[in-house]
Amino acid sequence: MRFLFLGDVVGKPGYSAVLARAADIRKEARLDAIIINAENAADGAGLMPRQYRRLVEAGVDVMTMGDHLYRRKEIIPVLQSSQRIVRPANYPESSSGKAWTVVSTPAGKLGVISLLGRVFMRPVDCPFTAVDAALEEMATENPRYVFVDMHAEATSDKQIMGRYLDGRVTAVLGTHTHVPTADACILPGGTAFQCDVGMTGPYDSIIGRDIKRVTQTTLHFEPCHFHVATRDVRLSGAIVEANEEGKAISIERFEEQVDQ
Amino acid sequence: MRFLFLGDVVGKPGYSAVLARAADIRKEARLDAIIINAENAADGAGLMPRQYRRLVEAGVDVMTMGDHLYRRKEIIPVLQSSQRIVRPANYPESSSGKAWTVVSTPAGKLGVISLLGRVFMRPVDCPFTAVDAALEEMATENPRYVFVDMHAEATSDKQIMGRYLDGRVTAVLGTHTHVPTADACILPGGTAFQCDVGMTGPYDSIIGRDIKRVTQTTLHFEPCHFHVATRDVRLSGAIVEANEEGKAISIERFEEQVDQ
Amino acid sequence: MRFLFLGDVVGKPGYSAVLARAADIRKEARLDAIIINAENAADGAGLMPRQYRRLVEAGVDVMTMGDHLYRRKEIIPVLQSSQRIVRPANYPESSSGKAWTVVSTPAGKLGVISLLGRVFMRPVDCPFTAVDAALEEMATENPRYVFVDMHAEATSDKQIMGRYLDGRVTAVLGTHTHVPTADACILPGGTAFQCDVGMTGPYDSIIGRDIKRVTQTTLHFEPCHFHVATRDVRLSGAIVEANEEGKAISIERFEEQVDQ
Amino acid sequence: MRFLFLGDVVGKPGYSAVLARAADIRKEARLDAIIINAENAADGAGLMPRQYRRLVEAGVDVMTMGDHLYRRKEIIPVLQSSQRIVRPANYPESSSGKAWTVVSTPAGKLGVISLLGRVFMRPVDCPFTAVDAALEEMATENPRYVFVDMHAEATSDKQIMGRYLDGRVTAVLGTHTHVPTADACILPGGTAFQCDVGMTGPYDSIIGRDIKRVTQTTLHFEPCHFHVATRDVRLSGAIVEANEEGKAISIERFEEQVDQ
Numbered sequence A, B, C, D: 001m002r003f004l005f006l007g008d009v010v011g012k013p014g015y016s017a018v019l020a021r022a023a024d025i026r027k028e029a030r031l032d033a034i035i036i037n038a039e040n041a042a043d044g045a046g047l048m049p050r051q052y053r054r055l056v057e058a059g060v061d062v063m064t065m066g067d068h069l070y071r072r073k074e075i076i077p078v079l080q081s082s083q084r085i086v087r088p089a090n091y092p093e094s095s096s097g098k099a100w101t102v103v104s105t106p107a108g109k110l111g112v113i114s115l116l117g118r119v120f121m122r123p124v125d126c127p128f129t130a131v132d133a134a135l136e137e138m139a140t141e142n143p144r145y146v147f148v149d150m151h152a153e154a155t156s157d158k159q160i161m162g163r164y165l166d167g168r169v170t171a172v173l174g175t176h177t178h179v180p181t182a183d184a185c186i187l188p189g190g191t192a193f194q195c196d197v198g199m200t201g202p203y204d205s206i207i208g209r210d211i212k213r214v215t216q217t218t219l220h221f222e223p224c225h226f227h228v229a230t231r232d233v234r235l236s237g238a239i240v241e242a243n244e245e246g247k248a249i250s251i252e253r254f255e256e257q258v259d260q
């Protein structure tokens, strides 16, 4: 099994890049699955149903989200009915969306779980308890591979989750900071880990947003809309290869500059 | 000019590694200067005067600190009297320590400034105002090169500072998350930038601390002392090369595994 | 000198109540001045220019704001040109608005300063440094009385400011939590102090907002607009009496139920 | 049923005042029960086993705690074995202590639950889910009265809990800010509510700590031990009266100055 995980897809630049490149990358990198974090697809915050459908058509197997999950309410029916998108498993049970999903791939069944960190983030329930429950429920479907998106601010939050799940899942890869980390590794138990796989979007920016506007507001406090930036668009993520026991055997950073 | 900046030096493993390797690395990498962030040297929090002196003897040119600046009060007289250590420039004017320093190197004068971010951190004054003031004061000493350690949690905070200082300083390199980022670059104006250069310390850990203890406290809330971990010790940082106008012409990650 | 300070005026219920009652209260309570915190007047966040003008016409002498200062951009020209509204003094110097104002009252000149706390709030500069600077500048106008609105989340932040300014200003009264505290007192140096004077708005609510909607979002995480509530409207604040040296001699809670 | 709840008991001044006065207050105010929040009893943080025992001997029926629960590890065996102290019900199930307790009083059985808020506080699990579970478990013991200590920073957090439990428990009284609020009321469903009952300890202080030391550290950032203050010691809390259906029929602030 080889799968690609692309980090926070930001705005039209990121979204269009995924649509344009997903099919070719799948072939070129001999992938069995593509997973993306889509929380910033809709002009920087949230995901629209039309985007969801077109991303599925373009070959995205599963979408994870993050703290911007409900920024577009239109996505709620999609969250309730679709198999290819999950909400954070440590959101309330009563919230819209699935806590986990399992999809078929040429290499076997792949389970996907999204988690939110708690340090420096809006209050959510314990991600450790939540991931234990999701893994137990998911076991009824017997997925060969399990991928966890740990969407969190603090590096410690992400590292603790990696160690907690080491040997129990195929990969724990982080998102949310929009900056890739240089720490991709296979943990001792066979779980691929990276604190953040980076953003898929415009890199001539402040985490995807127009530099000038963010800077002005930071300096002078007068808020303005932070437009999504436009230049230096890149796909950023990681490719994980796993053996038939579902253990990761390699992880490599994936970065591709998009023609503009 | 070529200088090495090593990120948060953690505990005895990190501190001993710097002592053991600084002189050789200086030769091997043909460095004009070594700067380190020493905020975690004293058993994980703060810096002791004896450590400061031995690090200077070992060839460290300047030390920056961070939010753990005053964790060991013994360092206060050193902060007040020494030229080779700075406090964050956006700490109160009345706080102990220098807001900037300039040291001599074989390649010319090097100015050093430490800044703290504000997002998800303890309240401090505006780092933009503070760095403007420090640069203006420092200009009286006419340093050819200026290095800024942006010690911050949020990637946005770090990127804004990089853009704000682009073309005005040689490098803005980040610390505090203890995880290296894969975004080292030269910004358009000639400033080297990286969100985080990573920790110098034990990597078989949670940001330098014992995995088991941190995990137990996270899961069960019963606090215990978080010992500094011991295994997989690495030096982590970045080497910046600059031209005679003080502009960065290259930045490369520096990582070295330490024999144990 | 007797003045009334009304805390966070919330939405149409709070705003209408101030318009309806200001003139009568001034007479009934023999007031020389009325100051209000108007940060939530415009449908719960910010203040509109038309509201500002009508509040002045209704007899409000000065308006303070808070973290919602710029929620309505339309107020910016008013902040720049008017004498009867101030921005937080510890906002950046480059931000729109005055750091202090002095107005005439029948009892003599009254200076007004707004400050934001830093604990659990968006990063701002040091309120202690800022208030020292504002008091020094304001001294050129020689106000007999000085009022400080300490808009902050943490009780410690507010108490520290009260003690810091004790004997230097007439009153330090807090806002922002929308709940009145039962700690009104005269500090040893002659400064009236209260952690929070409470909200002027609908009390059958969650800090002024519709109970059902806030609760639903808290429980299930699906965001919706938090309408301003409508029932149990009250004016809440404090009346301070000061002697001719500008020292407070009494402080009493002010609460008035509004007919609906 | 009449019970007194005293807010955060701070250090020796607060602890000694409770020991000295509990028995007499019980008689004078014709109380059936005394509950205290004891999280700051041990020199300002935590509670020692000896203190626990002496408080029980002095007539305290139940102790709640808060975010300082485990500051003294010595209390852990007490938390595990005693009926007169509870941990926050929204702490992990694996953490030491009981999520609820029921004690006998002359007026019938009294259940007690402690909850922690989530806004501006360390991550904990959902207090709404936790209180529902605790109430359900507790129902097996059929307490006539139920008291909930909502230990939280934000007023919104506390008000939401009050409304959520209105009609289901006898009282929801808040702690943690160390400042009493002036909002005590009976909610429509018959639940007594107050955002914060205030601290039992030295009021010539910053939330119980030495004014000078806290101020110095706030201004100059150099940390020092924040001694518990000594002057103006008061007991602060609320007295709730309930009918035989467990509904609150009155709530009044309780404040008593202690001779020194």
Ligand SMILES: [Fe+2]
Residues within 6 Å of the ligand: A039, A066, A067, A068, A151, A176
């Ligand atoms: Fe996010």
Ligand SMILES: [Fe+2]
Residues within 6 Å of the ligand: A008, A039, A040, A066, A176, A177, A178
């Ligand atoms: Fe994101």
Ligand SMILES: [Fe+2]
Residues within 6 Å of the ligand: B039, B066, B067, B068, B151, B176
């Ligand atoms: Fe740090």
Ligand SMILES: [Fe+2]
Residues within 6 Å of the ligand: B008, B039, B040, B066, B176, B177, B178
């Ligand atoms: Fe550090």
Ligand SMILES: [Fe+2]
Residues within 6 Å of the ligand: C008, C039, C040, C066, C176, C177, C178
């Ligand atoms: Fe407000």
Ligand SMILES: [Fe+2]
Residues within 6 Å of the ligand: C039, C066, C067, C068, C151, C176
């Ligand atoms: Fe506010």
Ligand SMILES: [Fe+2]
Residues within 6 Å of the ligand: D039, D066, D067, D068, D151, D176
């Ligand atoms: Fe507390």
Ligand SMILES: [Fe+2]
Residues within 6 Å of the ligand: D008, D039, D040, D066, D176, D177, D178
């Ligand atoms: Fe407390």
